[in-house]
Amino acid sequence: MTSHGSKTARNGLRLKRLGIDTHDEAVIYMRKDCHICRAEGFTAHARVRVRANGNSIIATLNTTTDGMLAQGQASLSESAWIRLGVAEGDPIYVEHPSPVDSLGHVRAKIYGHTLTDPEMNEILTDIVAGRYSDIQLSSFITACSARGLNQTEVIGLTRAMVDVGKRLDWGVSPIVDKHCVGGLPGNRTTPIIVPIVACCGLMMPKTSSRAITSPAGTADTMETLAPVELSLADLRRVVEKEGGCIAWGGAADLSPVDDILIRVERALDIDSEGQMVASVLSKKAAAGATHLVLDLPIGPTAKVRSRQDAASLGESLLTTAAALDINAHVVETDGTQPVGRGIGPALEAWNVLAVLQNEADAPQDLRERAVLLAGSLLESAGRAAAGEGSAMAGEVLSSGRAWAKFQAICDAQGGMRTPPRSKFQEIIPAPASGSVVRIDNRRLSRAAKLAGAPEDKAAGLVMACRLGxxxxxxxxxxxLHADSKGELNYALDYFRNHPQTIEIGTEDA
Amino acid sequence: MTSHGSKTARNGLRLKRLGIDTHDEAVIYMRKDCHICRAEGFTAHARVRVRANGNSIIATLNTTTDGMLAQGQASLSESAWIRLGVAEGDPIYVEHPSPVDSLGHVRAKIYGHTLTDPEMNEILTDIVAGRYSDIQLSSFITACSARGLNQTEVIGLTRAMVDVGKRLDWGVSPIVDKHCVGGLPGNRTTPIIVPIVACCGLMMPKTSSRAITSPAGTADTMETLAPVELSLADLRRVVEKEGGCIAWGGAADLSPVDDILIRVERALDIDSEGQMVASVLSKKAAAGATHLVLDLPIGPTAKVRSRQDAASLGESLLTTAAALDINAHVVETDGTQPVGRGIGPALEAWNVLAVLQNEADAPQDLRERAVLLAGSLLESAGRAAAGEGSAMAGEVLSSGRAWAKFQAICDAQGGMRTPPRSKFQEIIPAPASGSVVRIDNRRLSRAAKLAGAPEDKAAGLVMACRLGxxxxxxxxxxxLHADSKGELNYALDYFRNHPQTIEIGTEDA
Structure with a gap:
């Protein structure tokens, strides 16, 4: 008995909170001269297993020499602290982690092996349990992008992403959903579509991502209008009360692995087809969707550049959706320029409000797109006869019913908010007279990001021109809109150095 | 003038040393409520540029909330501290980093683009300057492994690796060198070959790597016998005095990017052909080699599994060497079982000493291999007639001259050491009577690593049997040899769970 007790004591350390925020990377801080580091041979950057409160995580070791920690003390980064559910002074136990066997599958993928469903499941189970370091996550994502995923792997990845998270069962059908395959700034139709279809009696528990490589995701924009980090219980309550919600998928723990992968994809600025399909459809399947409309904007600087690419991506989306028992259809739309006028979370939110409130100067392209997609959902879910969906959707919007429903949804999500206004603005003037012949969506997105979007909700830009x-x-x-002078100047410099962002065609008089 | 002064003051922070060791990842610690974080929109895990003392690095931001840092203070991880050459209280300046343009080339590689020489150079220049995060380094390595590197890219990568580091010029020719394309535990011929060829008047400034995925690299083993972290000046002094050295390449700053890539490759446990060729030959070119012998062990569980693979790898090595003006040749050797008896830094060092001292029980396979490779170098560099190199090498070894030279080299490197002995040992007994029919090099390496090698120099294992x-x-x-009970048990468990590590063929009596 004594020997067991002393063994535990020997390996136990008491937690001291240092309050170091490493974002979601789990880090443990231990003294370099700590008896455990010496006994177990742990050196800086080792991966170690940390147990506390019956939970366990794998963390990267950082060692300290300068008295931050007393003998017998250790600390954790804030995300690890929260994940383990520990408190100041709690005991923790540190040991060598078991080898992460699924890394063998990642290596096999690098060298051209096709991943089976069980292999995908093992990889994603380890990722969601925090067993992959950033280096290993990046390797998995890069290998899947470089080698590509075949249709079977895409379905396997999608199913595995659903399996390692929670899944909603609404007990009714249809459950409708909508997704735009990004790349088009300002295309913020979701907050308009949800209230329209909810008014028509369809149930739409919409969960959205934050931005991956863009200046705003729907969750970022919606967060300027209402809370979006809803627990599963809150999400269910909102949807059962109002017929719809517009929430962040990550907080509801639907497809939790997606948010981990998205953080790494953002650092790499990549977002490849198979991962995109799995990311989109895992969220839809987890949210319990039975009917889905997919908006595919096509344009030379949109994510989908040609009708051929749209056909290939559309097929992968439809095949994967069918494998997950989702009735999906694709709507190809114009992707040659931004939708609406604002680019950035709050600036897009103002456009959404203008459409919902039927303001005279509301961006008509945003309105038309939302009506088209909502109409398509109304038809496929059997609420409108073929060819009559758009008219029905338009009528719900014009009548003000969609705006009332949107306010009710915001209230149910925790209360409507006014989007923030930026501190600094600056105009980019036309360098010459002529007509706008080309708009580069990617460069506009880049400029909006340099201005601070999506981290600064009020940052981004507002378009004062359209093609032609x-x-x-x-x-x-x-x-340009920014919350700091530094970021404003950064975006300004970008426009100066990239005059082709908006091209003006001049003519001889 | 005042406004300039105040601007600098506003952005300046004073350094406080916290002594946090993150290995070689550069981290900056700033208060979450610091005016710079607020003004610039920096949040945890952002990449920021840090300037001090006329140097600059890119670091990952960790924010703190709990009083570790006072207002106006910041800290750096130990490696960043050393890299910037700062002292307690020094001012630092923090700003948004310029975009790392070469990441576009990495993305292009992921999607199948072939990297040009200038693109390779841009990538490696950014890596060596610390502009890539772990996520980005991992993506580059994975992309090169998954997409493969064609011969032109391998040459481009090798040249770029040489260009971003220092390069030695000895002012004489020939300069000989040797390399074994790993995967074979215990194959520690270098510390035997260097003194042999140095005795014959050849100059061999040998720089070696530490282990990548193996339980010991030559630098790890040699470090148990003498200091290996020689500055360039020391390395030159040793070689000019004794005709040879056995040093760690990283300390000499030859091909510094290689050590950065190796750390990530180790975390991923991958080591692909193009990167291996570039890693090997960049070190040789940087060390000024004109003549090179390459040991390619072939066996089912060696790195090179077949004669075809050896032919392909050999050709890539020879073509790349020729492009770098190195006269290389390849010696194919037996890779079906470990060489010598020890596996692990110190355990291999004892075998090296036994061969150099002509002990009766010295491992003969290690001796023969060293003599073969040394003989090959003597012939190609014109010191021995064709077919007479091995005999000359054997005579130098038997005479004790190689042993005397080895001691002189160790003295010149800073003084000979006695390799450490492990604290714990445990025997793995034969599970049955019979003959040894198969030995798995990879599993033996894995077991030696679980026992603590190469971090614990004394850890690893000693073979008591050979094939047949x-x-x-x-x-x-x-x-088994280990320095902690935990690691000993870990290796023991591995043998229990993997009886096929050494297979005994039993016969009916």
């Missing part, structure tokens, strides 16, 4: 429009030299093309 | 040998049930097959 005639402009006079000096007239505004774009207004 | 008859053993009686209960007789030792292997002796």
């Amino acid at each position: 429009q005639r402009v006079t030299k000096g007239e505004p093309l774009v207004t | 040998q008859r053993v009686t049930k209960g007789e030792p097959l292997v002796t």
Whole structure:
């Protein structure tokens, strides 16, 4: 008995909270001269298993020499602290982690092996349990992008992503959902579609991602209008009360692995087809969707550049959706320029409000797109006859019923908010007179990100021109919005160095 | 003037040393409520540029909340501290980093683009300057492994690796060198070859790597016999005095990017052909080699599994060497079982000493291999007639001259050491009587690593059997060596769970 007790004591350390925020990377801080580091041969950057409160995680070791920690003390990064559910002074136990066997599957994928369903499941189970370091996560994502995923692997990845998270069962059908295969700034139709279809009696428990490589995701925009980090219980309550919600998928723990992968994809600025399909459909399947409309904008600087690419991606989406028992259909849309005027979370939210409130100067392209997609859902879910969905959706919007429903949803999610306004603005003037002949969506997104979006909700830009429009030299093309002078200047410099972001075709008089 | 001064003051923070060791990952610690974080929109895990003392690095931001840092203070991880050459109280300046443009080349590689020489150079210049995060390094390595590198890319990568580091010029020719394309535990011929060829008047400034995925690299083994972290000046002094050295390449700053890549490759446990060729030859070119012998062990559980694979790898090595003006040749050797008896830094060092001292029980396979490779170098560099190199090398070894030279080299490197002995040993007995029919090099390496090698220099294992040998049930097959009970048990468990590590073929009586 004594020997057991002393063994535990020997390996136990008491937690001291240092309050170091490493984002979601789990780090443990231990003294370099700690008896456990010496006994177990742990050195800086080792991966170690940390047990506390009956939970366990794998963390990266950082060692300390300068008295931050007393003998017998250790600390954890804030995300690890929360994940283990520990408190100041709690005992923790540190040991060598078992080898992460699923890394063998990642290596096999690097060298061209096709991943089976059980292999995908093992990988994602380890990822969601925090057993992969950033280096290993990056390798998995890069290998899947470089080698590509075949249709069977995409289905396997999607199913595995659903399996390692929670899944909602609404007990009714249809459950409708909508997704846009990004790449088009300002295309924020979701907060308009949800209230429209909810008004027509369809149930739409919409969960959205935050931005991956774009200046705003629907969750980022919606967060400026209402809380989006709903627990599963809250999400269910909102949807059962109002028929719809517009929430962040990560907080509901639907497809939790997706948020881990998205963080790494964002650092790499990659987002490849198989992962995109799995990311989209795992969220839909986990949310219990039975009917789904997919918006595929096509344009030279959109994510989908040609009708051929749209056909290939559309097929992968439809095949994977069918394997998950989701009735999906694809709507190809114009992707040659941004939708609406704002680019950035709050700036897009103002456009959404203008459409819902039927304001005279509301962006008509945003309105038309939302009506088209909502109409398509109404038809496929049997609420409208073929060809009559758009008319029904348009009528619900014009009548003000969609706006009332949107306010009710925001209230149910925790209360409506006013989107923030930026501290600094600056106009980009037209360098010459002529007509707008080309708009580069990617460069506009880049500029909006340099201005601070999506981290700064009020940052981004507002378009003052559209394709084909005639402009006079000096007239505004774009207004930049930022919360710091540094970021404003960064975006300004970008426009100066990339005049081809918005191209003006000049003619001889 | 005042406004300039105040701007600098506003952005300046004073360094406080917290002594946090993150290995070589650069981390900056700043208060979450610091005015710079707020003004610049920095959040945890952001990548920021840190300037001090006229140097600059890119670091990952960790934010703190709990009073570790006072207002106006910041800290750096130990490696970043050393890299910037700062002292307690020094001012540092923190800003948004410029975009790392070469990441576009990495993305292009992921999607199948072939990397040009200038693109390789841009990537490696950014890596060596610390501009890549672990996630980005991992993506580059994985992309090169998954997509493969064609011969032009391998040459481009090798040249770029040489270009971003220092390069030695000895002012004489020939400069000989040797490399074994790993995967074979115990194959520690370098410390025997260097003194042999140095005795014959050849100059061999040998720099070696530490282990990548193996339980010991030559630098790890040699470090148990003498200091290996020689500065360039020391390395030159040793070689000019004794004709040879056995040093760690990283300390000499030859091909510094290689050590960064190796750390990530180790975390991923991958080591693919193009990167291996570049890693090997960049070190040789940087060390000024003109003549090179390459040992390619072939066996089912060696790195090179077949003669075809050896032919392909050999050709890539020879083509790349030729592009770098190195006269290389390849010696194919037996890779079906470990060389010598020890596996692990110190255990291999004892075998090296036994061969150099002509002890009666010295491992003959290790001796023969060293003599073969040394002989090959003597011939190619014109010191021995064709077919007479091995005899010359054998005579130098038997005469004790190689042993005397080895001691002189160790003295010149800083003083000869006695390799450490492990604290715990345990025998793995033969599970049955019969003969040894198969030995799995990879599993033996894995077991030696679980026992603590290469971090614990004394850890690893000693083979008590060879292929074809008859053993009686209960007789030792292997002796495990470890410095902690935990690691000893870990290796023991591995042998229990993997009886096929050493297979005994039993016969009916």
